[in-house]
Amino acid sequence: MTTDRHLALMALMNEVTAPAKTYDHAVRRAAAAASDSPEYDRAVGRGNAALDDIERPVRLWVASNAPQPIPGLCNVPSPDGAFLCALTPHSSEELHADRPREDAMPNGRRMVWQTPVELPAGFERHTCITVTCAACGYRYDETEYDHHFPSLGDAVDGAVGSGWDELKDGRVLCETVDEKHEELRRTVGVVDQDEVAA
Structure with a gap:
């Protein structure tokens, strides 16, 4: 890879x-x-x-780095049938036979069961991240609905950019100031965004 x-x-x-x-x-x-x-x-x-x-x-x-053509995919189903092999074409006998889904290492390359099997029309598969306050469980929502982020970094940046605190253990706290929130700010510690940006 x-x-x-x-x-x-x-x-x-x-x-x-x-x-x-x-x-x-x-x-x-x-x-x-x-x-x-x-x-x-x-x-x-x-x-x-x-x-x-x-x-x-x-x-x-x-x-x-000149653009490279995207190779075709193997498309052999994973043992549970949920995903398709996303490696370039190869010998099924060499790479798939008797290999568990969790650990297939053909020629030093990990099997990549990452292309989802096609869904019926009208269904979409989404992977996203939502954010919840570590102290009170309040869900981050810039509108009246939960906000969905494409990655952890985007989720942290979105919450911190709206005034939430990022704790040193990776969790976040909403803007509420009470004993429970302040205890986490004091014991776990808050990331200094000035140091992060420097």
């Missing part, structure tokens, strides 16, 4: 992680400041600089 192209993409992701966090932090700072204040101008400047720091390595990566 880790071809040279994948390794280059992983390196790119690592390179843009810090400026992406800086940008998110700058957006939160700008949103909290008056639009005609020096704080707003500083936050906008910092955000624009972070975007420049993201653009440079992305342009270099695109120039250095």
